[in-house]
Amino acid sequence: MADPHIEPAKEQRLLRNARRESLVILSLFAACLIWSVTSAYVLGYGLPAAELSLILGMPSWVFWSVVLPWGLCLVFSVWFCFGFMADDDLGKDPEEGEEHA
Amino acid sequence: MLSLLASGADAVTASPYTLVAFGAYMGGVFLLGGISHHLLKRGSFLKEYFLGDRQLNAWVLGLTYVATSVSAGSFVGFPSLIYRNGWIMALWIAGYMVAGLVSKGVLAKRLNQVSRLSGSITVPDVLRDRFQSPALGLFASIFLLIFLLFNLVGQFKAGGLIMQQASGGVTETTGYQALRGATASTLKATHVWREDGADADGFYGLRYPDYVLGIIIFSLTVVAYTTYGGFWAVTWTDVLQGVVIVAGALLLMFLALSKVGGLTAASHKLQEVDPRLLTGPGPDDYLGPGLAVSFFFLWTIGNMGQPVGMVRLMACRDTPTLRTSLFMIGFYYALIYLPLVVTFVCARALYPTEYLKHSDSIMPAMALNVTSEWPLLGGLILAAPYAAAMSAVAGYLLLMSSSLVRDIYQRNINPAVSPRMVRGISYGTTAVVGLIVTIGALWPPAFLQYLIIFTGAGMACTYVGPTVLALYWRRATRAGALASLLSGFLTLSTLWVLGCMGVGKEGKTGPAGETFAPVYLFGLDPLIYGLIISLVLGVIVSLITAPLPQKHVDRYFLEAGPST
Numbered sequence: 001m002a003d004p005h006i007e008p009a010k011e012q013r014l015l016r017n018a019r020r021e022s023l024v025i026l027s028l029f030a031a032c033l034i035w036s037v038t039s040a041y042v043l044g045y046g047l048p049a050a051e052l053s054l055i056l057g058m059p060s061w062v063f064w065s066v067v068l069p070w071g072l073c074l075v076f077s078v079w080f081c082f083g084f085m086a087d088d089d090l091g092k093d094p095e096e097g098e099e100h101a
Numbered sequence: 102m103l104s105l106l107a108s109g110a111d112a113v114t115a116s117p118y119t120l121v122a123f124g125a126y127m128g129g130v131f132l133l134g135g136i137s138h139h140l141l142k143r144g145s146f147l148k149e150y151f152l153g154d155r156q157l158n159a160w161v162l163g164l165t166y167v168a169t170s171v172s173a174g175s176f177v178g179f180p181s182l183i184y185r186n187g188w189i190m191a192l193w194i195a196g197y198m199v200a201g202l203v204s205k206g207v208l209a210k211r212l213n214q215v216s217r218l219s220g221s222i223t224v225p226d227v228l229r230d231r232f233q234s235p236a237l238g239l240f241a242s243i244f245l246l247i248f249l250l251f252n253l254v255g256q257f258k259a260g261g262l263i264m265q266q267a268s269g270g271v272t273e274t275t276g277y278q279a280l281r282g283a284t285a286s287t288l289k290a291t292h293v294w295r296e297d298g299a300d301a302d303g304f305y306g307l308r309y310p311d312y313v314l315g316i317i318i319f320s321l322t323v324v325a326y327t328t329y330g331g332f333w334a335v336t337w338t339d340v341l342q343g344v345v346i347v348a349g350a351l352l353l354m355f356l357a358l359s360k361v362g363g364l365t366a367a368s369h370k371l372q373e374v375d376p377r378l379l380t381g382p383g384p385d386d387y388l389g390p391g392l393a394v395s396f397f398f399l400w401t402i403g404n405m406g407q408p409v410g411m412v413r414l415m416a417c418r419d420t421p422t423l424r425t426s427l428f429m430i431g432f433y434y435a436l437i438y439l440p441l442v443v444t445f446v447c448a449r450a451l452y453p454t455e456y457l458k459h460s461d462s463i464m465p466a467m468a469l470n471v472t473s474e475w476p477l478l479g480g481l482i483l484a485a486p487y488a489a490a491m492s493a494v495a496g497y498l499l500l501m502s503s504s505l506v507r508d509i510y511q512r513n514i515n516p517a518v519s520p521r522m523v524r525g526i527s528y529g530t531t532a533v534v535g536l537i538v539t540i541g542a543l544w545p546p547a548f549l550q551y552l553i554i555f556t557g558a559g560m561a562c563t564y565v566g567p568t569v570l571a572l573y574w575r576r577a578t579r580a581g582a583l584a585s586l587l588s589g590f591l592t593l594s595t596l597w598v599l600g601c602m603g604v605g606k607e608g609k610t611g612p613a614g615e616t617f618a619p620v621y622l623f624g625l626d627p628l629i630y631g632l633i634i635s636l637v638l639g640v641i642v643s644l645i646t647a648p649l650p651q652k653h654v655d656r657y658f659l660e661a662g663p664s665t
Contacts (some may be wrong), residue, residue, distance in 0.1 A: 010659050011232065011443060011658060011659060011660070011662070012214075012658060012659060012661055014210055014211070014214055015211065015573075015658060017210070018210040018211045018573075019573060021206060021207075021210075022206070022207045022573075025199075025203055025206045025207055026207070026276035028199055028202065028203075029199050029202075029203050029401055029402075032195075032198055032199050032397075033196075033394065033397045033398075036192065036195045036198075036393075036397065037192070037390060037394055038110050040192045040195075040381060040393065041381065041390050041393075044192075044380050044381045044537050045380065045390070046379035046380065046381070047375065047379075047380040047381075047384060049372060049376035049379075049380075051374070052376075052379055052380065054363065054365055054368055057363060057364025057365040057367070057368055058188065058191075058364060058365075058368065058443075059188050059368065059379045059380065060351070061380075061381070062188050062191045062192075064121070064193045066191045066192060066198070067191075067439070069195075069198055069219050070195070070197075070435060070439070073198045073202075074431055074432060074435060076376075077201065077202055077427070077428050077431045078428060080202065080206075080427075081424045081428035081429070082424065085206075085420075085423075085424050085427070086420070087419075087420045087421055087424075088210060088214075088420050090184065090210070090213050090214050090217060090417075090419060090420065090574045091214055091217045091218060092217060093217050094218055099292050
């Protein structure tokens with residue numbers, strides 16, 4: 001929710017980074033949600049017992065809809081945390097008595 | 102002693118050694134509590150007691166965040182639902198694949214920064230200062246207290262059940278019999294329980310005094326170390342508990358797989374028991390697509406709005422710490438939830454019907470059943486759910502205490518309260534809240550997980566909207582934030598109250614048919630409606646009300662603003 005009246009240069013660097021990182025995270029969230037629920041619904045809902053196949057001992061729809069994307073999310077988190085997320089100065093607490101200005 | 106409330110022939114007796122392992126774990130918890138109390142003697146009491154002086158490093162932050170969010174719901178209620186519904190619970194919990202990033206990554210930096218800018222130490226504190234609104238802070242505190250009270254009852258129930266199970270090997274000893282006799286006499290004298298009640302095998306039957314004794318032991322231990330050591334005690338014990346939780350979950354999975362003969366064998370057995378245990382939407386249409394979407398939101402966006410997690414983000418030392426802990430939290434979740442699904446699918450294969458009547462007891466029962474030859478190991482595994490309940494309770498107790506002391510008393514009633522008085526009230530409120538919840542846990546709800554879901558969704562609907570507006574939108578006003586907070590709370594509460602009154606439940610099966618469950622409008626959990634209404638109203642009301650003074654807002658949004 002950026003405000004067009006604010007000069008980008010004046011906005012806090014941490015705020016800009018946090019907003020950029022949040023957008024990436026929320027995009028990942030949307031992708032995972034759509035993948036998991038849609039594929040589980042297509043592959044695993046109302047499935048006749050005879051058509052059920054197992055992968056690594058679990059129903060194949062569990063593997064494709066939950067376990068595989070879960071693994072990919074962990075790989076993504078390595079890139080996000082160590083390759084994308086910026087370091088910022090979090091600031092200092094006000095001295096005792098100065099807080100709540 | 103028979104395994105808790107089990108009617109099957111495979112129930113096992115807990116050994117005294119189980120309690121020895123359990124005791125060793127408790128000894129570690131108290132040792133850490135004692136060290137933490139020693140640390141409290143330095144620095145500002147409030148910031149140290151409630152926020153650890155913002156000095157959490159990555160490992161500690163990661164483990165404390167996980168230990169607090171993985172509560173009795175995850176370790177007692179969730180296994181119960183897997184046992185009843187089978188593989189569909191993998192989709193139910195799937196949101197945890199991104200829960201670490203979503204719940205922490207979106208708010209962490211800004212929340213930590215804004216809380217430092219204003220000197221805030223609680224979430225209501227942040228909202229109050231950002232919007233210059235004592236009313237907002239007060240409402241945020243009161244709602245927090247309401248939700249946490251409900252949640253704590255569930256955690257105490259789990260603690261009582263597990264302690265009851267762990268004591269199984271010593272029930273014939275004189276000491277235990279004396280304690281049980283005293284508990285039973287008190288319950289009878291206060292008309293809480295009748296020994297000749299109709300349902301001797303039910304929850305309030307002959308085993309009820311053992312459960313109550315379990316609650317008393319649980320509450321005394323957790324209230325003692327929380328009160329004594331404050332944030333550091335809770336955090337350090339969280340680290341120990343986080344390790345115990347992960348180790349317990351993995352160990353239990355390997356033992357369960359070994360006992361059932363592998364996951365393929367377990368899945369084949371489930372197919373014989375009930376083919377619906379392997380496909381969606383599960384038995385009794387348990388998880389329709391709408392609810393699958395809802396739970397994905399609950400474990401991610403919902404977790405974002407949990408004040409107990411937010412406080413830990415505020416306590417973080419710096420951004421390298423944040424990055425590392427963010428990565429670790431995702432791995433911890435994977436190491437806990439996927440093994441739990443596997444373990445309790447195996448449990449259903451091993452015990453197809455034995456625990457269906459009292460499925461909340463399946464976790465402790467399974468821990469003892471698969472370790473009958475290694476009781477010390479059983480004690481260690483049983484310590485995992487106990488640790489989960491303890492760490493969640495400790496975090497919540499501290500949050501409630503901070504809410505009462507800081508947000509309500511110090512900031513609304515007596516701003517000039519002395520540090521000595523603050524310390525006394527903090528200790529006192531932690532103990533009193535513990536006592537109230539202990540009494541509430543004498544009559545707990547039948548299914549733990551629904552209570553946890555209600556409070557989790559409630560806090561999400563109440564806090565996500567105002568917090569996101571506070572941190573990311575400079576045009577947000579105090580009226581907008583208040584509208585966001587109140588509408589989220591009211592939407593969720595209304596749908597839950599209507600649901601508990603039986604509205605819209607005719608002919609429904611699965612969660613929608615449960616007595617203690619909300620109305621699922623169009624198959625979606627109230628969380629979705631609460632979040633949408635909260636955010637939309639927050640924006641609309643902000644746009645039609647006067648903005649906050651520019652100088653005040655600039656402080657939170659611009660580099661080196663005029664007032665800094």
